[in-house]
Amino acid sequence: MSSVFWHTLFGASTGFDLSQISELLNIAKNKGLKAIPTGSELSKIQASRLSTDTKMSKDQIELGKMLYFDPRLSGNKELSCNSCHNLSLGATSQVRKENNPALLNAPTLYNVVFNNIMHYNGDITDTRSNNPGKKDTTLSALSKAILASFTSKDELNNTTKGMMKSLDDIKNYKYLFNRAYGSDVKVTPALVADTIASFVATLTTPSRFDDFLHGNLKALSQDELEGLVLFIKQGCISCHTGVNLGGTMQPFGVLKPYKFASLGGFKGDAHGNVKVPTLRNITLSEPYFHNGGYKELHKAIDEMARIQIGINLSSRETKLIADFLSSLDGYIKPVRLPLLPSSYHDIDEKSSIDDLR
């Protein structure tokens, strides 16, 4: 990266010209920023998040969506995955956790398919063998995290047995599993988690920034391009990189202490590292930090610059970085609210889901 280049960019009062934008694009890619993949590349990643016994069929995904929205599988039968990872609200809950510090701010599930490490402390990773020829039914990190959320007392607060009992009580789920996996399928907790994972894996949100990474030099505004320059130049990109501009374990509170470090269940891994949250759709996932301590994005940007890279941003710099982050607001595919199967009807063979009600 040439210092002449940075100088040119900031000196350019008439804005970036196409050759500068093209150079910036190359730098961004060389620094590790990646577009949300499409087509077979996306399918390959999605498949890698499921066990080898499952597939991303339409019936499986639709069933996964039902399970995602079904509160009857939780301990008190009132909470579903969607209660905290609310697809109407950026797949997060937007609840400040200051009054309940044991809980952690629910991370967005949009684009979580691109993560291979789960939870702030990174306690869930993919431990499967990487041998394509070998059948390995161990759960992926994503499926393990989903299963863990059913039994965590701070989340769905059920037991694996309770979850399976509830499923079993709702007669038509049996039919839906058969439809998705064949009549000889054995419904196990792992299969339930994998089925939900197949739906969650579809929650990808390509944005204007992805258009830019794919080579559309006019996808970003001049302010957003300036914000990207700052994002790279100031070093935000060291941790916020890859497809999700986050997702790896990194040191936290590098230059100044993290003011909420002692609040709630916040802790890092054995090396003190914590998982870097994605910046995709960040404007939708307020409040910020593990306890939701900051409501405004600009304050979160300032605080991160201060404690992680030791600089005080000017208000213009903060605004430009926020502008760049807004270009990560993705296209959210419409979701049709599922009609959940009832336990009244005892139907074995039907062609339409609506008939199962």
Place this chain on the structure above:
Amino acid sequence: MSSVFWHTLFGASTGFDLSQISELLNIAKNKGLKAIPTGSELSKIQASRLSTDTKMSKDQIELGKMLYFDPRLSGNKELSCNSCHNLSLGATSQVRKENNPALLNAPTLYNVVFNNIMHYNGDITDTRSNNPGKKDTTLSALSKAILASFTSKDELNNTTKGMMKSLDDIKNYKYLFNRAYGSDVKVTPALVADTIASFVATLTTPSRFDDFLHGNLKALSQDELEGLVLFIKQGCISCHTGVNLGGTMQPFGVLKPYKFASLGGFKGDAHGNVKVPTLRNITLSEPYFHNGGYKELHKAIDEMARIQIGINLSSRETKLIADFLSSLDGYIKPVRLPLLPSSYHDIDEKSSIDDLR
């Protein structure tokens, strides 16, 4: 109604013929059963549930849907109307309230537009003047009940002020109200309630039984017809009548005491009458009774026959009545999950809702 007719029906081992079905249809209508109206008749009822300042425009209904799904308007910012009146689960919560007897089993909101009395104790009714020429901005029973649910400690547990503050904090709601009602609109708690009511008023679920009432003599199976005969003959129809097969205030525990009468917040009006729940979509709204004390529909039918009309149904009779009730399972219109406005973007004029994110 001719006793010869009933005799003929039950003696007919070969099933009902068309002339018998036609006679049964006439009896059902004469006894007060009504189909869900369509077209201008439906529009007229929907409009009567809103104050004269509101209208059922597409923008108003879409905004009402957002408010229905937005947990940020509740006291703890975690509950929305949809949490308890879950549109994935028959617009109810399917939670047994035995562990929390202060709460009442959430009634379904499907077809609630046909009710003019709200709550078990009927404490909310429509008190508006019935003068079409006179402007009356008093709230309808439906809007009053919606507003009450925001401030009830057992429901959304907010204050009117807190609800308005939350709305005000989410910048783009202002734009959405302007879009729905014009730029000079004053957003009041009453308008919020009316806007939600306009969405709730669309939640109607016409069923095969409505086809029957509209004159399709082949809409019901032989067992369902037999169930309808019993439903009329045994007297269930005395209380479960009208469009919603319920909705009026009636005595309860007429011939035998109601076993859950002392549990939780259950009480009647000054005359000891309680509101009759609708039987529409009853197979989706388990568990039954005010505290959700009965899980199975057939047990609820048996209990109602015992305490209200003093008879013990045979298992075949119970099954036939349940079959008839299943014919009230309606067509549920697909709902696209709303994307709720964020408080980050400050946008005044936009043409697409998706741009508001």
